Amino acid sequence: MLIFQIGTNNWQRQGEFAPGSGILHASFHDSMNNMPGVKSYSIYPSKKQTNPEDDPTFRVFKIEHDIPICESVSPNSSYRWHSMTEEQYDAYLKRLENEICQFMDEVEAKEGKEFDYLISHHAFTNAMTAAQIVERRHKEGKTKLKHFNFVHGTALKMYIKEKEGDPEYPMRFLTKCQGSGVFDGLSKTSGVWVNSEDYIGKFLDCFPSYPKERCVFSRIGVNQKTFCNKGSTVAADLAKHLQEEDQPKVASMKRLVTFVGKFADWKRLDAVLYAAKEYEGKFPDVGTAIVGTGPPDAVEKYQSMAKTLGLERTVFLGPKGQDVLAELFSMSEVGMFPSYKEPFGMVFIECMACGTPTIGAKSGGPTEFVKPEQGVLVEEEADWHTEEGMKRLGGKVATEVIKAIDEDWKKTKGPGCIDFVTKNFSTVAQVEGMLSNMKEWSA
Known part of the structure; x- marks a missing residue:
C-alpha cells in the first residue's frame, strides 16, 4: 500500500518547533512506515529545514516566508493566508502541486507501482491541491489514486470567523474552497477524518453537500515512546x-x-x-x-x-x-x-x-x-x-x-x-483505523 501525505505545518526537526498538526503528520508517517505492507511518503513546508540526507520518504516544500497559517498563531509563524495577494496564493498552490507530482513520479518509478492513496492535512489549501493532483494524474492515465482529507481545527476556525464577519478574516477562503468543489461530494475527496466529534458538525456546516457518513471521528493518538513518565523531578x-x-x-x-x-x-x-x-x-x-x-x-x-x-x-x-x-x-x-x-x-x-x-x-x-x-x-x-x-x-x-x-x-x-x-490514544491504533477506512471507502 503506497500512501502520499501533504502536510500544512513543519515537523519537529533541525531545531524548528512544530505545532500539533505537524507533530501528528510526522507520527502518521512514521507509524505507517513501521507497518508491514505499508509505505508512506510525505511533504511539508518550511523556510528553515532542508531535505533529509538519510531518509528518502519525505521532503521539505521550501518557502521564503513563514508558514502560512489560518488563524491565531503557531509556534513559528503569525503570517496569515489572508495577508497573501491572490497572485501569491495561486503561485503557492501551483508550485506545491508541481513539486508533489514530481516527487510522486520519482517514487513510483523507484517503487515500481502507483500510489494508492493521497492524504491531505487540513480542509483548505492542501485539500484543493490534492484534488487538482488526482485530476491531473487521472488525465495521465493514473486512475488508481484516491484522495482523503484529515481535518484539523484551525482551518475550520478560519472559516467560522469568515462566516461570522470577523473584520480580521474577510470572507475569502471559505467561498474559494466551496467553489473548488473539493468537498461537494465523493468525486474529489473519498473520505474525511475529523479529530473532534464536535467538529464534524462544523465541517458539514461549511460543506453541507459532503456525505455525512464519509465524515468520521478519528481519535488522536500519541507516541508513547516520546510521551511517557521520564522520572524527572x-x-x-x-x-x-x-x-x-x-x-x-x-x-x-x-x-x-x-x-x-x-x-x-x-x-x-x-x-x-x-x-x-x-x-x-x-x-x-x-x-x-x-x-x-x-x-x-x-x-x-x-x-x-x-x-x-x-x-x-x-x-x-x-x-x-x-x-x-x-x-x-x-x-x-x-x-x-x-x-x-x-x-x-x-x-x-x-x-x-x-x-x-x-x-x-x-x-x-x-x-x-x-x-x-x-x-x-x-x-x-x-x-x-x-x-x-x-x-x-x-x-x-x-x-x-x-x-x-x-x-x-x-x-x-x-x-x-x-x-x-x-x-484509547495509540497512534498505531489511529492509523490502523484510517487504513481500514481508506480500503472500505475505496471499495
Whole structure:
C-alpha cells in the first residue's frame, strides 16, 4: 500500500518547533512506515529545514516566508493566508502541486507501482491541491489514486470567523474552497477524518453537500515512546530548561504546574496567570512553567502581566521540543490548559501519557475524553473576553489546582492516566483505523 501525505505545518526537526498538526503528520508517517505492507511518503513546508540526507520518504516544500497559517498563531509563524495577494496564493498552490507530482513520479518509478492513496492535512489549501493532483494524474492515465482529507481545527476556525464577519478574516477562503468543489461530494475527496466529534458538525456546516457518513471521528493518538513518565523531578531537572534570569527561582520550587500552548487569546494564558496568583499564594513551594510563544507583543503582554501580578515562581520557558515537554509533564503535579473550544486537545493526551492529570475548560474537544479519573474541566465563563470574566475563570482553575495538590492527584490519578492513554490514544491504533477506512471507502 503506497500512501502520499501533504502536510500544512513543519515537523519537529533541525531545531524548528512544530505545532500539533505537524507533530501528528510526522507520527502518521512514521507509524505507517513501521507497518508491514505499508509505505508512506510525505511533504511539508518550511523556510528553515532542508531535505533529509538519510531518509528518502519525505521532503521539505521550501518557502521564503513563514508558514502560512489560518488563524491565531503557531509556534513559528503569525503570517496569515489572508495577508497573501491572490497572485501569491495561486503561485503557492501551483508550485506545491508541481513539486508533489514530481516527487510522486520519482517514487513510483523507484517503487515500481502507483500510489494508492493521497492524504491531505487540513480542509483548505492542501485539500484543493490534492484534488487538482488526482485530476491531473487521472488525465495521465493514473486512475488508481484516491484522495482523503484529515481535518484539523484551525482551518475550520478560519472559516467560522469568515462566516461570522470577523473584520480580521474577510470572507475569502471559505467561498474559494466551496467553489473548488473539493468537498461537494465523493468525486474529489473519498473520505474525511475529523479529530473532534464536535467538529464534524462544523465541517458539514461549511460543506453541507459532503456525505455525512464519509465524515468520521478519528481519535488522536500519541507516541508513547516520546510521551511517557521520564522520572524527572523539579529539583534535579527543571533548572536545565530555564532561562538564565529564572535560575534562582528553582530553589524555592519543589512542585510544579505546567501550561503549554501558543500565546493566542483563546488559549487563555491570562486565566492561567490569575490562577497562579491564587495557588502560588497558598503553596509557597509550587511554581508555574509557561511553555510556548507567540508574536512579540503577546510575549511582552503576558510576561508583563506576570510581573504586575507579582508572580515570583512563574517562569516562561519559550517553545520546547517533545522530549522536553515529556520531562516537564513528568515532573508536574498537574497540567493546566483552559483553552476556549480547543479543536481537540493533544496536549491533554501528551500530559496524561506522562502520568500527570489535567485541568481544562468545559468546551471543545477535551469534553469528549477528560473524565474525573484523569482530571477535571471547569465550567465555562461566558464573559471570558473581559478582564473580570478572565479573573473568574482563573479563580475556577485555581480552585481545581489547589484541590489537585491537596488530594495528590499525581499519585491517585496519575497511573490511571497512563493506562487510559495506552488503551484509547495509540497512534498505531489511529492509523490502523484510517487504513481500514481508506480500503472500505475505496471499495
